[in-house]
Amino acid sequence: MTNSxxxxxxxHYLTRLDDAAQAVPPDRRIELLSEIREHIAASMSGGRGAxxxxxxxMLDRLxxxxxxxxxALEDNPLAPPSNPGPSLGxxxxxxxxxGAVVMLTVGSLIPHGWxxxxxxxWSSGLWRRSEKLLGTLIVPGGPGLALFGGAAATSWLGAAQxxxxxxxxxxxxxxxxxxxACTGSGLAPALGVALLLxxxxxxxxxxxxxxxxxxxxxxxxxx
Amino acid sequence: xxxxxxxxxxxxxxxxxxxxxADGMVISEGTIYPLLSRLRREGWVSTxxxxxxxxxxxxxxxxxxxxxxxxxxxxxxWRRFRDAVDALLPxxxx
Numbered sequence: 001m002t003n004s005x006x007x008x009x010x011x012h013y014l015t016r017l018d019d020a021a022q023a024v025p026p027d028r029r030i031e032l033l034s035e036i037r038e039h040i041a042a043s044m045s046g047g048r049g050a051x052x053x054x055x056x057x058m059l060d061r062l063x064x065x066x067x068x069x070x071x072a073l074e075d076n077p078l079a080p081p082s083n084p085g086p087s088l089g090x091x092x093x094x095x096x097x098x099g100a101v102v103m104l105t106v107g108s109l110i111p112h113g114w115x116x117x118x119x120x121x122w123s124s125g126l127w128r129r130s131e132k133l134l135g136t137l138i139v140p141g142g143p144g145l146a147l148f149g150g151a152a153a154t155s156w157l158g159a160a161q162x163x164x165x166x167x168x169x170x171x172x173x174x175x176x177x178x179x180x181a182c183t184g185s186g187l188a189p190a191l192g193v194a195l196l197l198x199x200x201x202x203x204x205x206x207x208x209x210x211x212x213x214x215x216x217x218x219x220x221x222x223x
Numbered sequence: 224x225x226x227x228x229x230x231x232x233x234x235x236x237x238x239x240x241x242x243x244x245a246d247g248m249v250i251s252e253g254t255i256y257p258l259l260s261r262l263r264r265e266g267w268v269s270t271x272x273x274x275x276x277x278x279x280x281x282x283x284x285x286x287x288x289x290x291x292x293x294x295x296x297x298x299x300x301w302r303r304f305r306d307a308v309d310a311l312l313p314x315x316x317x
Contacts, residue, residue, distance in 0.1 A: 017253075028260065031260060032256055032257065035235065035256040035259075035282070036253060038236070038281070038282060039235065039236055039239065039252070039253075039256070042234070042235070042281065043236060061243065061252045062251065062253040063251020063252060063253045067253070068251065068253035068254050068256070068257065070254075071251075071253075071254035071258065072256075072257035072260070074257070
């Protein structure tokens with residue numbers, strides 16, 4: 001009577017363990033099951049009592065079959081992982097590359113920002129040497145430096161070069177001077193605007209091109 | 224576990240029981256078997272079969288020389304770690 005209850009308890013436990021252990025490689029599964037069987041047999045034969053209460057306690061101490069199987073899978077890296085398929089989050093990020101182009105453009109407005117961008121640019125493995133050179137040389141110092149430098153140069157040039165022409169006298173030296181009146185500095189505003197547009201737009205275009213290439217390459221490298 | 228085996232070889236069931244009786248070390252005795260299996264594959268532990276007076280033959284576990292070296296290295300590391308933590312923590316107020 002008691003014996004059959006005990007047998008049923010043990011068999012039920014072993015069946016649960018066997019079911020849970022399907023993911024364990026066959027040789028390890030056989031080994032694990034035989035070890036647990038030995039453990040149970042040893043417990044019941046060792047004068048520790050084989051009555052129902054003793055067996056229940058022993059099985060409780062052995063623990064949940066799922067936990068045992070989890071431990072068996074944990075230290076077996078070659079086993080098929082319990083989570084199906086390769087993880088999708090493995091794709092290498094382009095955080096470094098994004099950081100590089102941000103620092104080369106917007107970041108150049110803060111002190112040393114552009115230099116940080118250059119360092120990031122050259123430490124990336126996703127760009128070719130020619131692309132790194134392009135990113136560095138398109139506007140050395142970045143739009144930030146070019147803007148500050150340009151503004152300083154414009155005001156300095158405007159103040160330094162007096163206009164010569166028919167209508168000079170009172171308004172000489174000002175940028176609003178009509179172009180036909182000051183042939184010398186008259187080209188400066190137009191040139192300045194073109195330069196301004198270039199230093200603003202070119203780095204952004206280059207940044208977009210660089211980012212697109214980096215993204216294209218991670219797609220190839222990724223799983 | 225290696226430490227329990229350092230003096231003597233132990234029969235699996237006794238080994239597992241002694242580990243689980245060391246306070247707070249084991250929640251589920253069954254999970255020790257996969258661990259033993261790993262130590263065996265690492266070559267730190269060897270198993271031998273011995274006939275027992277009562278019941279089926281028993282599996283005994285013993286440390287291999289590699290296991291002894293691993294235990295010695297761990298013991299040294301652990302003491303260093305423990306001392307480092309002790310040095311950082313405030314003295315107990317007892």
